[in-house]
Amino acid sequence: MQWFDIGVNLLDRRFCAADVIARASEQSVNQLCVISSTIQETLASQAFVNAHNKQAGFQQLVYTAGVHPHYADDFSKDVITQLNALSTDKNMIAIGECGLDFNRNFSTQENQLQAFEAQLECAADNQKTVYLHERDAFEDQIRLLKKYLPRIPYAVVHCFTGSVYQMQAYLDLGCYIGITGWVCDDKRGNELQEAVKHLPLDKLLLETDAPYLFPKNVKPRAKNNEPSFLPHVAKKIAELKGVDLSLLAEMSVKNANRVFGLSASDD
Numbered sequence: 336m337q338w339f340d341i342g343v344n345l346l347d348r349r350f351c352a353a354d355v356i357a358r359a360s361e362q363s364v365n366q367l368c369v370i371s372s373t374i375q376e377t378l379a380s381q382a383f384v385n386a387h388n389k390q391a392g393f394q395q396l397v398y399t400a401g402v403h404p405h406y407a408d409d410f411s412k413d414v415i416t417q418l419n420a421l422s423t424d425k426n427m428i429a430i431g432e433c434g435l436d437f438n439r440n441f442s443t444q445e446n447q448l449q450a451f452e453a454q455l456e457c458a459a460d461n462q463k464t465v466y467l468h469e470r471d472a473f474e475d476q477i478r479l480l481k482k483y484l485p486r487i488p489y490a491v492v493h494c495f496t497g498s499v500y501q502m503q504a505y506l507d508l509g510c511y512i513g514i515t516g517w518v519c520d521d522k523r524g525n526e527l528q529e530a531v532k533h534l535p536l537d538k539l540l541l542e543t544d545a546p547y548l549f550p551k552n553v554k555p556r557a558k559n560n561e562p563s564f565l566p567h568v569a570k571k572i573a574e575l576k577g578v579d580l581s582l583l584a585e586m587s588v589k590n591a592n593r594v595f596g597l598s599a600s601d602d
Contacts, residue, residue, distance in 0.1 A: 338569070338583040339512055339591040340349050340562040342493055342542030346379055349546050349559050356387070356395070359562035366588070367562055368464070368542075368595070370432050371376055372403035374417055378410040383428050392472065397595060399466045401431040407450035414450075415457050422461040428595040430458040431466025432493055438471040447472075459486035464594055466491045467510075477504055484508050488547075489594040494544050495527070501594070502530045506538060509596075511594050513540040516550030516560060519571045531575050534543035536586040540594070541569055 339487055340359065345352050345367065359367065363383040369446035380398040387396050400421045401409050421427045442450075458465040465487050469476045484490055490510040495502065496517050505512060509527050512534055517524050543550075550567045557564075569587070572582045588594040592598075 336363055336581055337366075337588055338364040338541065338565050338584060339588045340364050340367075340543050340565050341368045341491065341540045341591050341595075342370050342515070342544050342547075343367050344545060345369045346376065346383060346407055347546050352383065352493070353565075355545070359565075362563045362566055364562045364565050365395060365589075366591070366593075368428065370544075371401060372432055373406050373409075374400075374414055375427065376404065376491070376506075377401065377421065383429065385424070388426060389509065390395075394460070394597065397426050397428045399429045399431050400427050401433045401454055401466065402450055403432050403445040403468060404434055404436040404451065405439070405441040405504055407446040409442075410446065410450035410453070415453055417478040417515045418457050419453070419461060421475050422458070422463055427463075429466040429491065429595070430454050430461070431491075432468045433465065434468035435472035435476050436468060436470045438476075448479075449477065452483075453477075455479060455483040456485065461481055462488055464489040464596070465492055466490060473501055473504075473542075475500060477508070477602075480508055481528040484510075491540060491594060494542065494548070495530075496524070497530065498526050499530045499533050506535070511538050511540050511590060513542045513543050513570065514572060515544045516548040516564070517551045518575070519549070519550040519568060525551060528575055532574055534576075534581065536576075537590065539583070539587050540563055540585045540590055541572075543568065548551060
């Protein structure tokens, strides 16, 4: 079985990226999407991903480009200029991580809304997938997605932890749903576990959000979550859905390649 981790904070200072990639490959997690939260992080991701893929000889890594709602106060028109330029890079496969986070409000809600809408417009203009973050802002997020998604090829709901109702609202808009190790938490993840039972396999994406959200079905607990633990997340989902693990692997990789615009040769 082959795996695609569609959400890794690979350049986090807690990681040695080369070692993380090597351990992932040992567990057949052979494709990784590197998440970016700021333009500075995006440019670092671009440099790392392009250099790594050139050395590896195939498109093992891809990356997102965008501004997380936590950093929306620093958003400017220059960001869109940079995102437009980055959209020509074949390894840049989505605009984001972008969206709304009214839980912490590290940036003002007004600035979050403006930055999110600008990035949705950018994704539409460049025909790029949009990579979404949302926390305690569901209604506003859905309102803007209804406006823009008809012009955007695909949307990924990163690190979904919500209810059946919220999942269905995203599915009704054609979104793909990223599931993390949160689903392995039998105490805090009950709502997500129920929602996953209703998630169609052709909309399922797998991610670790490493180094965060360590899956609780991995013993003993390691210091950080890593892409190498992705099969444990998949195992929990397969149990909840009552499906064969190999089918889940096949579908999740196929979905990821589709939503990121990657060819079959990159499987």
